[in-house]
Amino acid sequence: MNMRNIALLVATLMALSSANAGVSVFACEPEWGALVTTIAGDQANVTVATTALQDVHQIQARPSLISGIRKAQLLICSGAGLEAGWLPLLLRQAGNGGIQEGQPGNLMAASYVKALDVPKVLDRSQGDLHAEGNPHIITDPRNLRLVARVLTDRLKLLDQANAARYEASFASFNEQLSARIEAWQQQAAPLRGAPIVIQHNVWVYLTSWLGLRVVAALEPKPGVPPTSSHLAGVLTKLESTPAKAIVVAAYEDPKAAQWLAGKTGLPVITLPYSVGGNKNAEDLLSLYDTTITQLLQGVE
């Protein structure tokens, strides 16, 4: 066999193997893992770092996450500082060049949506603030659509052999999601203006989307656990500014909310927050279905 034939054979084999291998993806949160699966199907080998029952602010840079990052060709995370306590350390420890900041294999979802809650003053006396704005963008499905577009482009770049397939999945998901967003907005119309109490401000995109009104937060400052004196203050505030429900995320400790519910008789709505947060939130679409259904039931 001459050199040309060998070169041809090697190139063909490599092209074939890369076409079959698909993309190895590390997703920081379950919503992004679900989105990758939606767009890439079995072409993606997805490692999800956290579950909907975990507080993503407070994750340790565990050994299993280092090995997950080491193998990834694409990293998809919320960004905006949500993973500041562990992701930078993992990126350093794993030393994977393709997914470092600024590389095409590094996708920070919050960079592609309009940030809410950007603090005017950065001072930790105001709690654990995120300088780039609130990172919990998943609570508004319109953000999901924007991120899906960016993700599809990245997948196409990293795995050109399957580009058409990714584009087709995106088109079908986008169509489905757009229709559902319309439906959800109509369904959620009674929620507009409804006053609620929240635990931690993970809901700003949801409340801004559906027009819910947040009258109080159980945490005295973002990231600072509820204290009894602060809860007493919330109780007083609710006398003058009544609310209809207390909204907590599945991963949050419900003790403070239950205490307040006992004092006020308000219902506690435990929303899934992300995919897997409760048994109804099996995928991205059912996540919003159940979120809106639960809110409507609770607020009525």
Place this chain on the structure above:
Amino acid sequence: MHMRMVAAAVPLLFVLAPAFAASDDVTALRAELEHTKELVQQLETRLAAVENAARPEESAQVAPVSDVVAAAAAGSGSSVNAFNPAISAVLQGSYNAYSRNPDDAVISGFVLGDEAGLPNEGFSLGESEINLSANIDQTFYGSLTAALADDGEGATEISLEEAFIETLALPYGAKIKAGRMFPVVGYLNEIHAHADSFVDRPLPYLAYFGGANYADDGLQLSLVLPTDLYAEIGGGAFRGTGFPAAGSDNSGNGSQTMFARMGGDIGASQSWLAGLSYLHANAVDRVTGDLTFNGVSDVYVADAKYIWSPNGNIASRFLGLQGEYLWNRTDGTYNDLNYKEKSGGWYVQAVYRFLPQWKVGYRIARMTAPNVPAAFIGTALDSEGHEPLTQSLLLEFANSEFSSLRLQYTRDDSGPETDSVGVLLYTISMGAHGAHKY
């Protein structure tokens, strides 16, 4: 060019393109993404304006929660400030109570490095630490940590704790770290003292690494293996200046290390890490008290760590178990008298977070002192048959992840006479968000 060659080259290029991050594609993609981002932002801003106009009463009432300052976010990326390194400072202060004079503290059978002594009695500032770190470019990360401390005579001492660069993008999971660092030896050595669970290092670290981290100047190479289970191997070569090495007269290459570690998860609630490591240190004229050592020190370490936390929510509740066994062989001369001995030491600790802001802990540490040659009977190296032992109880309150107050009681039998030690220590970190190292 023949068609076959072209045919071969095309798929080859496709394969290589992602690997070498073909700059054309990336640049084009970035431009496209930036453009999309801009468009999206414009549309979203307009949408928000329309929505807010439609319900002005709401935007006024919800202001503190959902106030939108998109412009600020868009602007921050281009400011010169954004290129500044992450800066953080750690401040500590303590009140220490001893039942015996801390200046007389010894670990029976061992000479102690400079920093193995106990902190001052009463109010004590200890070390204040400043760290600067940043990605230097797409291939390097750099970090500088300096510690400021009172030298006990009214002057301020600045010591360089770490100053290293590290590669971020070598192939095959390889990494090179160069400069002054805390090499990987055991579990604790890499970790700065202020990040420990307990207020002081366990006995074997005091005995073998001189109380502070073993720090040295050199090169460390490591490889994260492409396995599902975390597995990393590595090793380093160092100048040989930090205790137990000394002198650096070995052509400036006096210490070597090797390590291997593995780790993983057991479901969502449990995780573990285990490692083996080795330090070979040459000492030339290492002086401690009235003893001068020349020779080599070999330290072998086995370490293990396990964390259980319901659903992996360490912020709410966790139980952390950790233990290390250190084994030492010393071969050389003290004051020109032959000394060849083996010794060992271990510690086991449990830390339990029972409420988000509260932790309790217990640690037991024990040393097996060497049987010294006859020539050393009666010196500091003679343990007189005493086996050093310490037991510590810890209570910690953390107001946030940036501040903590720790109260620790230690029954200290490291010397022939028992000491009771009480420490109240605050530790706060300012500036850049610290990492939650495992």
